[in-house]
Amino acid sequence: MSTISTLGYALLSLLARGELSGYDIARQMKAPIGYFWHASHSQIYPELARLERDGYVGHQVVEQHDRPDKKVYSLTDAGREALRTWVTSPLDVPSVRDELVLRAFSLWLGDRREAAALFREHERRHEAQLEEYQAIEAHIKGQSARLPSIDSPEFAAYATLQRGMGYERECAAWCRWVAEQLEGGPV
Amino acid sequence: MSTISTLGYALLSLLARGELSGYDIARQMKAPIGYFWHASHSQIYPELARLERDGYVGHQVVEQHDRPDKKVYSLTDAGREALRTWVTSPLDVPSVRDELVLRAFSLWLGDRREAAALFREHERRHEAQLEEYQAIEAHIKGQSARLPSIDSPEFAAYATLQRGMGYERECAAWCRWVAEQLEGGPV
DNA sequence: TCCCTCATGTAAAAGGTTACATGATTTA
DNA sequence: TAAATCATGTAACCTTTTACATGAGGGA
Structure with missing residues (x-):
């Protein structure tokens, strides 16, 4: 049944929660x-075709009158099984690529004020993203006092949200620290 | 003078601290x-050739008797200037790719115990990496009581180290939280 | 009338990983 | 004798981004 790329699993992950078109x-x-x-979308459409060719998804054409027809994809049993085993299969820690950290490594060469402005801006962006996540969390917590069951797709989504919040909080804190060093240091 | 890729800047960043061979x-x-x-190395050698062709670096062949000869590269003025302006130029927040988070999104499909083991293992790896960074930090702090000057390459390296520690700490904490949820939840 | 949303694709280029290729010296 | 280190490259492949391509319907 040939191998599935990580992108392929990403698509299967979404389809596991319900039928969806490529759009x-x-x-x-x-x-x-x-x-x-x-x-x-330029990656998604060909990948869906590949998954279908290999038997992991199927599709039905849904005709629409006021908008273009669409192909609605859904998981096959093979697709669901492949996804299930992938979730807990061995995984290497990923290699991270973050250009801002790379730039920090050459901070001593750049203009101090411009650098501070760059890091302050990224601090702002990460804080804005964090607030977006927090709004989603508030929405989830507003619906029920306790966390969703561990076996539910809702818990899984909540877990990724937690990671998102932690990530943004940490990025913002680091940007702030760098900016403070640049602003407070000796002239 | 044509554009430089992020990889190119990564190489310039290292060469800004001293002459180095591709190896x-x-x-x-x-x-x-x-x-x-x-x-x-399969990316580094061609990229060095490109940077040299475009005038950002130069090289000298150093002959060695007991080991193969090497090409030692160094920055040109143009290379140093390009690096300097790059550091503070506008930058979009990067799009993150983390397969473990992607897997968490499909956690509800996988075997509970296997999933817990996977997250515990990643917790361990991130903690090990954190300890490695902390050892480097201890070494830096052992040399001098105060932080290196903001204009120094040492401070810049220290700043990336701080990011590394924050990143690993946050990853480990999230993995631990997910594992605890998986282990402590109802059967 | 112009732009946005819905909807699906292809193609070219850039970036990154893995494998191929060579060869001397040192260490286990 | 086998493996690791030093040293430099190329080639094939896979992934990702950006641009090209089309077309109907709705709202400002």
Whole structure:
């Protein structure tokens, strides 16, 4: 049944929660999962075709009168099984690529004020993203006092949200610390 | 003078601290900068050739008797200037790709115990990496009571180290939280 | 009338990983 | 004798980004 790329699993992950068209998937790739695995439609459409060819998904054409017809994809049993075993299979820690950290490594060469402005701006952006996540969390907590069951897709989404909040909080804190050093240091 | 890729700037960042051969750079790409921008020798050698063609670096052949001769690269004025302006130029927040978070999104499908084991293992790895960073920090702090000057390459390296520690701490904490949820939840 | 949303694709280019290729010296 | 280190490269492949391409319907 040939191997599936990580992108392929990302698509299966979304389809495991319900039927979606390629266009729907492209939209879902913005939040919350897209913050940890982004893909654009030019990657999604060919990957769906590949998954279908290999028997992991199937599709039905849904005719629409006021808008273009669409292909609605759903998981096959093989697709669901592949996804299930992938979740707990061995995984190496990923190699991170963050250009801002790379720039920090050459901070001593750049203009002090410009550098401070850059880090302050990134601090702001990470804080804005954090607030977005916190609003989603508030919405979830508003619906029920306790966390969703561990076996539910809702808990899984909540877990990725927690990671998102932790990530943004840490990025913002680091940017702030760097900016403070740049602003407070000797002239 | 044509554009430089992020990888190119990564190489310039290292050369700004001193002359290095391609082989040296490949080794440096393991720590501390490599944790935020990795590259293997098959990328490094062609990129150095490109940077030289475009006038950002130059090289001298150093003959050695007991080991192979090497090409030692150094920055040109143009290379140093390009690096300097790059540090503070506008930058979009990067899109993150983390397969473990992607897997968490499908946690509800997988075996509970296997999932807990996976997250415990990643917790351990991130903690091990954190300890490695802390050892480097201890070494730096052992040399001098106060932080290195903001204008120094040492401060810049210290700043990336801080980011590394924050990153690993946050990853480990999240993995631990997920594992605890999986282990403590109802059967 | 112009732009946005819905909807699906292809193609070219850039970036990154893995494998191929060579060869001397040192260490276990 | 086998493996690791030093040293430099190329080639094939996979992934990702950006641009090209089309077309209907709705709202400002």
